[in-house]
Amino acid sequence: MIADLHIHTTASDGCLTAQEVLAASERLGLRMIAITDHDTVDAHVALQKQPYTKGLTTVIPGIEFSTDVLHSEVHILGYHIDIKHDELNTNLTHIMNDRINRARKIVDKLSHLGYPISFQRVREIAGDAQSIGRPHIAKALVEQGFFSSVGQVFHSLLKKNGPAYFPHYKLTPLEVSGLIHRAGGLAVLAHPGLIGDDSLARHILTLGLDGIEAIHPAHSTKQIGYYHKMAISQGLLVTGGSDFHGVSGRFPEKLGEFTIPIILANKINEAAALQRSMK
Numbered sequence: 001m002i003a004d005l006h007i008h009t010t011a012s013d014g015c016l017t018a019q020e021v022l023a024a025s026e027r028l029g030l031r032m033i034a035i036t037d038h039d040t041v042d043a044h045v046a047l048q049k050q051p052y053t054k055g056l057t058t059v060i061p062g063i064e065f066s067t068d069v070l071h072s073e074v075h076i077l078g079y080h081i082d083i084k085h086d087e088l089n090t091n092l093t094h095i096m097n098d099r100i101n102r103a104r105k106i107v108d109k110l111s112h113l114g115y116p117i118s119f120q121r122v123r124e125i126a127g128d129a130q131s132i133g134r135p136h137i138a139k140a141l142v143e144q145g146f147f148s149s150v151g152q153v154f155h156s157l158l159k160k161n162g163p164a165y166f167p168h169y170k171l172t173p174l175e176v177s178g179l180i181h182r183a184g185g186l187a188v189l190a191h192p193g194l195i196g197d198d199s200l201a202r203h204i205l206t207l208g209l210d211g212i213e214a215i216h217p218a219h220s221t222k223q224i225g226y227y228h229k230m231a232i233s234q235g236l237l238v239t240g241g242s243d244f245h246g247v248s249g250r251f252p253e254k255l256g257e258f259t260i261p262i263i264l265a266n267k268i269n270e271a272a273a274l275q276r277s278m279k
Ligand code: AMP
Pocket: 013, 038, 066, 132, 133, 134, 135, 150, 151, 154, 155, 245
């Protein structure tokens, strides 16, 4: 029995709508999924009252927060959050507005660097997504023929501290972890291998985090073992997921190609229930 605890939709930079993710998960026999869009719970709002069957028992309300720490980007996943939580939603509104301003700044900077694209086109590419991100901008640059792939755009311009990089809304990992907990959820350090600095990852884990996403497609087998051990030695949960975006050329291209054992998802659910019962 399989699960996937890290899935993006068109509410952020994924290519499938929340309903399409649900239908594909049912068809593929996924037992439990978590939709974890960047800085938004819009997919979960869209799925309210949407029935699911065929073996899919749980859609965990999740989110993935982006923070900037020193030379790294640090992503923190929230699981079993109350999507109607006031403080959470107030923060998400600020982050969403800031993402729009950030995208405008990036588009302006790109124009100065000799890559003119219109903000209007970026918004069109983002579609329903209120959570505008660099992948939407990168797609506009590829469409204009400046680059042949989104990956190339990141490499040349948009990666952290690249020529057209602008930081995220200023929320620290400590603030994110507190916010997730107050919204009733569990906070998990996303893809620590992508932080590129294990001492920073270890430090962030001390800020009240509940788990480590050891299993991620960007991690080598050695890294999975390393972060798994790190979690166990600190009494933290081990989680994992595909980080599915549905983008061609980015593994996994299809849901169900990268999954985790259901037992890990069950442990998240048990820990979240325990936390709620003690409030
Ligand atoms: P943002 O939300 O603006 O910080 O953009 C972050 C998102 O960009 C990540 O979550 C990935 O989905 C995507 N991303 C980051 N690096 C790359 C890359 N090298 N190639 C393609 N997509 C990337």
